[in-house]
Amino acid sequence: MSASKKDELVEKALKVFYREGFHATGMDKLVAETKISKTSMYKHFRSKEDLILATLKLRDERFRSAFVKRIEELATDPKGQLLATFDTLGEWFQETDFQSCMFIKASSECQEAAHPIHKESADHKHILRNYLEDLAQKANLKNPPALATQLQLLQEGAIVLAHLHGGNSPAIEAKAAAEALIKAAEV
Amino acid sequence: MSASKKDELVEKALKVFYREGFHATGMDKLVAETKISKTSMYKHFRSKEDLILATLKLRDERFRSAFVKRIEELATDPKGQLLATFDTLGEWFQETDFQSCMFIKASSECQEAAHPIHKESADHKHILRNYLEDLAQKANLKNPPALATQLQLLQEGAIVLAHLHGGNSPAIEAKAAAEALIKAAEV
DNA sequence: CCAAAGATGTACAGATCAGTACAGGTTGTC
DNA sequence: GACAACCTGTACTGATCTGTACATCTTTGG
Numbered sequence A, B: 001m002s003a004s005k006k007d008e009l010v011e012k013a014l015k016v017f018y019r020e021g022f023h024a025t026g027m028d029k030l031v032a033e034t035k036i037s038k039t040s041m042y043k044h045f046r047s048k049e050d051l052i053l054a055t056l057k058l059r060d061e062r063f064r065s066a067f068v069k070r071i072e073e074l075a076t077d078p079k080g081q082l083l084a085t086f087d088t089l090g091e092w093f094q095e096t097d098f099q100s101c102m103f104i105k106a107s108s109e110c111q112e113a114a115h116p117i118h119k120e121s122a123d124h125k126h127i128l129r130n131y132l133e134d135l136a137q138k139a140n141l142k143n144p145p146a147l148a149t150q151l152q153l154l155q156e157g158a159i160v161l162a163h164l165h166g167g168n169s170p171a172i173e174a175k176a177a178a179e180a181l182i183k184a185a186e187v
Numbered sequence C: 001c002c003a004a005a006g007a008t009g010t011a012c013a014g015a016t017c018a019g020t021a022c023a024g025g026t027t028g029t030c
Numbered sequence D: 001g002a003c004a005a006c007c008t009g010t011a012c013t014g015a016t017c018t019g020t021a022c023a024t025c026t027t028t029g030g
Helices: A004-020 A027-034 A038-044 A048-074 A080-095 A102-109 A116-138 A142-164 A167-185 B004-020 B025-032 B038-044 B047-075 B076-092 B100-109 B115-138 B146-163 B167-186
Strands: none
Touching: A004 A038, A004 A116, A004 B115, A027 A038, A027 A102, A027 B047, A038 A167, A038 B047, A048 A080, A048 A102, A048 A116, A048 B038, A080 A116, A080 A167, A080 B047, A102 A142, A102 B100, A102 B146, A116 A142, A116 B076, A116 B146, A142 A167, A142 B115, A142 B146, B004 B025, B004 B038, B004 B047, B025 B038, B025 B100, B038 B047, B047 B076, B047 B100, B076 B115, B076 B146, B100 B146, B115 B146, B146 B167
């Protein structure tokens, strides 16, 4: 008994927003791409912004679960998993439809810190940081909070540069830097 | 006798685009903010995109010269200057009108790699990376190309996280990571 | 002083934007 | 079969978008 039309809308809107951008995607374009009537859209969401927020929430869940799943495939120990985050990013960068991070782009289009879309993006990054801190903790590394932030800095930088220059080399360089930082944080 | 009206337009448009975003800023808004007639604007630039490109070129020059100037104020030796890049970023993050990096935002709004605005952004980051490589070389550190990229990853990550979460702590953490990476690259 | 160059304001074209009104169609359920 | 819930297409509003036309100033140089 899922609200399947609503889910279908969010799912398809997510793809279009990610591919074309939020501001650049009009509701008429969404109608054309999703084959869902505008009337239905506004029955489910009172505004475009609400729809965007719904797509961001879906993206957050999807991205994080796929991210963690892939990392756990690549390594079983926490330290290995910390490093595997960069391999996973590298694989992402090489996907043909890679278009940077949806949340970085969203916060670029909605800059004010108080904006719900900006907040949603900040939350997403916060959760990812906590995941890294958890792994650092389990790996018995020194100062997990600081290390987690530093590794996230490398990851966000890798996303930005991969988007600008293409390729996965930012992920490789970031992994090399991460190895040095993790080594320095070992007892 | 400089084309002062044109320069004035680019100067003021830069501020508005940085503050409000490219897509979100209409030409009518530029007329209101700059007090320059739309007719004049289209005499100097055949399209909005051309005007954006001009603002990006100005931003590139302005940002890099201010960046390097401040770094050279903070340190005289190359290794100290590499670290001072992060202090300079931290100062930038604390400015009241800090709104992330104009080029990251520009490439978020113009995603296709072939787009002139995207290219301009990639160029900007490329030049900054070369500056870091130059400093790493002068500091006699191992593998300057790799180190430069790794330091830039930290910088770009710091910009993104400072924009999302506010404050200058990303710059501080990035500097700590940079110190570890530089130490590991000493002979 | 006069002519060329540059700047201005207004008004508009044609497209697109978010969002709504309305009337009719489809679906499931008792 | 009937009612309710949902979905549809079309047409529209009023605002905004980029870009242009045109007639009128202001400035500048010789």
